[in-house]
Amino acid sequence: MPLPEQADRRRELVAKLLARKAAPQGVTPLPRDGSPLACSHEQRRIWLAQQSDPTAAPNVTLGVRLTGPLDLARLAGTFTALVARHEALHTIYTLADGEPYQSVRPGLPAPFEFVDLSGLPAGEREPAALTMARAASAERFPVTSGPLLRLTLYRISADEHRLFLVCHHIAADGGSLAIMADDLAALYSGAQPAVPAVQYADYAAWSAERSARRLPERLPYWTERLRALPPPLFGGKPPETAARAGATAMVRVDREAVNRLRRVAGGPTTPFVALCAAYVVLLQRMTGHRDVTVGIVSASRTRRELESVVGTFVNMIPLRVAQPAGQSFPALVTRVREAAAGALANEIPFDTLVSRAGIARIPGVHPVFQASFVHREDPKPPADWDGLTAQVWDHEVDDATLDLAMTATPRGDEYELAFTGRVTRFSPAEIHALPANFARLLTELTAST
Incomplete structure (x- = not known):
């Protein structure tokens, strides 16, 4: 195929893919009446793996270096707001008839810890924060009762902090960490990002139906x-x-x-x-x-x-x-x-x-x-935090x-x-x-x- 025709064909395919991605027959919200909701295949795989090996699903982690005058109370409120806006962060998991189900629990706490390392000698503070963060990354969260994540802030000095988020893999993946990082920055800065039109449980039901339809072929x-x-x-x-x-x-x-x-x-x-x-x-x-x-x-x-x-x-x-x-x-x-x-x-x-x-x-x-x-x-570099410089x-x-x-x-x-x-x-x-x-x-x- 000549090059101009190849380019036209590529543009045609891209247009079709974008149209399909935006088509209305996509993920739609399910009723929320308090009853358990089906798990996705991804959640089910993690759940079943953990039944024989509690360490089978490594946690996902996010680290942000914050420089500047940080407002501790404001950060705590920001984290609570983050957990509230994403159902997967306040969901627990139960077993019924041999299958795991997810139950959204809006009242689950958002664990936030503050560790002040500024009293250590200057050269020991950063290594101590890294050592503690690595240990925290191995925390095993109770999926049947929650919560499934923890935010820790390590103070290095008055204007130097290290933010470290640990989350169970059944609740988030690497792509989700990028979303959470942007949300934390926006919420701390006083913005109100639009609440997602659908939540993860809606995707779980949609993806199960799609997988069942595709499986025979x-x-x-x-x-x-x-x-x-x-x-x-x-x-x-x-x-x-x-x-x-x-x-x-x-x-x-x-x-x-x-x-x-x-x-x-x-x-x-x-x-x-x-x-x-x-x-x-x-x-x-x-x-x-x-x-x-x-x-x-x-x-x-x-x-x-x-x-x-x-x-x-x-x-x-x-x-x-x-x-x-x-x-x-x-x-x-x-x-x-x-x-x-x-x-x-x-x-x-x-x-x-x-x-x-x-x-x-x-x-x-x-x-x-x-x-x-x-x-x-x-x-990509971290989003802007109000009054702070943020780095990975x-x-x-x-x-x-x-x-x-x-x-x-x-x-x-x-x-x-x-x-x-x-x-x-x-x-x-x-x-x-x-x-x-x-x-x-x-x-x-x-x-x-």
Whole structure:
């Protein structure tokens, strides 16, 4: 197809997608009469995982560095208002007939703690705040009674504070943290953001109906795609403990290194596809497996009315890639690109996939895949706080759901590549060697450019 026709076709497809996203047959509010509401597939997956392992769903966390004269009472009121405006933040979960349900409880408290570290020697305050925040990130919230989140403010000095929010993953995901951060800034500054037209329980009902309708046509893809899966990626016997303790190591590489990887891959290649293909090569070398399955993340905010809704929208999708010995890296990239397109086009809830596609379960081993790859967007700076300067407060949380996870985050002219591994599978030395090994692999794969 000539280039002008390709451009016209792309514009036509984009217009159709935008129209579909704004179409009226979307998510609509359900009656709120106090009775339990159905959980989404995402919530159900987290609930069921926690029944056998309370640590199965790591919390999500948000850190903000605030500089300036902060009003403590005003911040406490802001947090209460935040919890009130998002139902997922004041919801509890109960079991009936073997299935979890959610119940909205407007009266749930909004736990807010203040920790004054200004009495410590100046050089010890920031490290103390980080240590306490990391410990707080492991808090286990009672889903049957709530509350499911906690806000802590660490005072470093009169005009220096660190805000740290911890929330159960059944109530929020990474995208929700960005919404909550913007809301906190707006509410503290005296603005009144519009209340979301729908809430998470409305999405849960809508998504369940949509998934049931799509399942018959999509399940055959997964039954075929995941047939005869190879043994677990990292082999060995399952860990004796289900503990999720992990260790994280990271490296930063120039964005140009990722662009070179895209060029050597050939064709129109996104950073996600190029880095995921390189990660597959790393896993092949680590394990000796040619047939590798990696979990990738799909966010289900496919409707415009969901853009301001707090909740858990993340679904994991298997990406199975088999590379014959001697195949070139560009050929592998093509396989990754095709596998990702097929997986996303046939997405179904992961718990449904496991239960309906005939996946064999091995105690202590995550089904289908034991490694994941996540490509994040370039983080935007925090919204403006009235009278304060706000910056991201980086805090490392080592909580490993899978045996190994790689996260790629663009940061200006660089890419931050982080590896988190379970210490029951890898030694800390092995985990801390991974970033340098991957950086060398990038150099090797792009040596010809």
